[in-house]
Amino acid sequence: MRSIRTSAPPRRGRRTVLTATGLVAALALTATACGGSGKDEASDKPDATTSQAAGGDGGKVTIPSDLADRLKEHGIDVDRWKDGGWEDWDKDKWLREAKDFVNPVIEGLWKPERMRSAEEADKTVTTQDASAAEGVSDPEPAPVDAQAEKTPYHENAAPVGKVFFDSPEGPSVCSGTVIKDVNHPGKSNLVWTAGHCVHAGGEGGWYRNLVFVPAYNDLGKSEAELGSASASEVAPYGNWWADWASTSGGWIQGGSDTGGDGAPYDYAVLHVKPEQGGKSLEETVGAALDVDFSAPSAAEAGEMGAWGYPAAPPYNGLQMFKCLDTPGRFSLSPGLPAMYRIGCTMTGGSSGGGWFRVRDGETVLVSNTSIGPMDNTWLAGPQLGEDAEALYQNMSRTYGGQ
Template sequence: MRSTRTPAVPRHGRRTHTFLAATGLVAALALTATACGGSSEDTAGDKPGATTSQAARDKVEIPAGLADKLKEHGIDVDDWAAGGWKDWDKATWLSEAKDFVNPVIEGLWKPERMQSAKEADKTVSTQDAAADQDVSDPEPVPVEATAEKTPYHRNAAPVGKIFFDSPEGPMVCSGTVVTDVNHPGKSNLVWTAGHCVHAGGSGGWYRNIVFVPAYNDLGKSEAQLADAPASEIAPYGNWWADWASTSNGWIEGGSETGGAGAAYDYAVLHVKPESGSKSLEETTGALDVDFSAPSASEVSTMGAWGYPAAPPYNGLKMFKCLDRPGRFSLSAGLPTMYRIGCTMTGGSSGGGWFRVVDGETRLVSNTSIGPTDNTWLAGPQLGQDAETLYETMSKTYGGQ
């Protein structure tokens, strides 16, 4: 899977003016996050959509339409419904499947299963990272990730964790609620990385994908979470992806280290709640996506948010990094990516990158890859291909 690991090594600093610009970015994100559905209290018990997980069940109901898709891909519907969704045959693992299959298994993602999920790691070697220095700017100075203020529902409600099952077991990424251009005010769209939904050229779609906005709202430790109510662990409940789309560039070129697909490593989920009728945007708020793909030199500060899960982090708390972006390219034949200094590790993959435009915070990229020493992060530029993917999701699934 693809998650990114970010390293922690010193670079040439721009800390002073970065901090000044970052202050505005943090404030703008907080205001956006609390504009819809935020609470004035410092606990999550009164959050809309808070639910208590029911006991996990292996047996699931398969809708007729989904049953047809399963049959098309040679999957025995009865076996799948009886618990086959847990089994992976790597030789036939939906690598040719063009349809996303993700039936709701209510109660599957209980708190303890969430905590057992591992980061979807996507790192690049030193050799790969230096592949095209003629295009890439000098490696940035590492920026130490800082913890987001709690409660998250008041400071960054649209940011959350993505949980999913892979052949290696439960995995985690990060994601962000984004607006839906065709369904204003009622978006159910989540932006993340392509490697958080699909394995790329070596495999197929992941399963049981769930988005949990403002996960672990109060930033509690593992010991404290043992007795925490569901309203603190998942303050807005669990939102199941009923459709996912990623780029052809990722599906065809993505690899264990990002590969040629890294420059196209983005995805959009359409989600629905396990219970409740409000849209995700009405519940958490949402952020606009900037598809103008500005050059790195045009942007003074970008901020990356996410839930890093690989050491020294444990995936339980939300962190952020703010830095002036530079250019990064794995090959002259691939689109240039953004790169910032950041020490976030695997698990932060898919987390949104933001910049302020005319006083408003907009998503401009997402975490894709990072080096093994966790000193920086790189994310794709979101241009015409990304916008087409987004608009197709909005038109085809946004109203469902």
């Protein structure tokens, strides 16, 4: 989650009473019934194909020739990459263009202990940024205490999981949601998350070793219990590597450590494949959600719920939490599109986690966690309109069946 630094005392609005709403009930049914420029550009790469650990090569990574050529084009020593050079970060060579996303599978990299070491992806926005559009934003909502999701998660929640990746600062973590693939019904390999969980924005490039773990820690085990848990208990549906990623041109151009002009475009779609064979993600998990690209206004949207794995204190990133509230408008600038904002105490690590609402009796994804204040009293997420739908459709049509 991007955090906003605010030194002024927060304004308080009407607190929403949390009840056993239709949204929660619908989510449970959904999960169990199935066994600048805001233009979006496909930041995908056909050469970002899988490479597997070579059993007879000392555990080194085997890189397909087309990907090896791509790395060489960027001045990367392929032999060093295979021997662990993927851990080295040179800002002058940090892949940043849409066509430059590369994410070869390093089998066994994301072991349970490495997952636990990953820190939340966070962003900060200054007080000036937060107050720049007071005439556009609605009054700050009252905080809503995040509630722990019931276990097992795969029976009680939408198909939410954790997104792991390597950044220049080390192993990092966000949240994500399995979404339906309109062009490949029942066999989706698509995951919705935040743009800042895949790309650093205007001053950086693509993150590395992107992996999605659906229903992470499905039984909600404690840190002590996870220390002796098996890989299947930590990742009940396995690890799913992103072989393609798409985020918005607005985020790539305008995203920053303070959210920046890219904040309203802070969303992304991953196309994933299992680390070791198997069926599609949707078939494996047994659930996927439609995405609502109608971009309803905050006044029209009704109640929303945000789900994710908050990792910054007082949370530790091991359990899934949720918040329900009625959204208001939030904008960092009068010239930028308004975002949704709800009261919620989830912290960093919940970034990219889906926001859901009930539309025509069905639970749909309507936004994702993007930014929030340093005191962790609310969250804001982008409205998903035509540009977001174009990004999604391009990913689905071009790579969905692969």
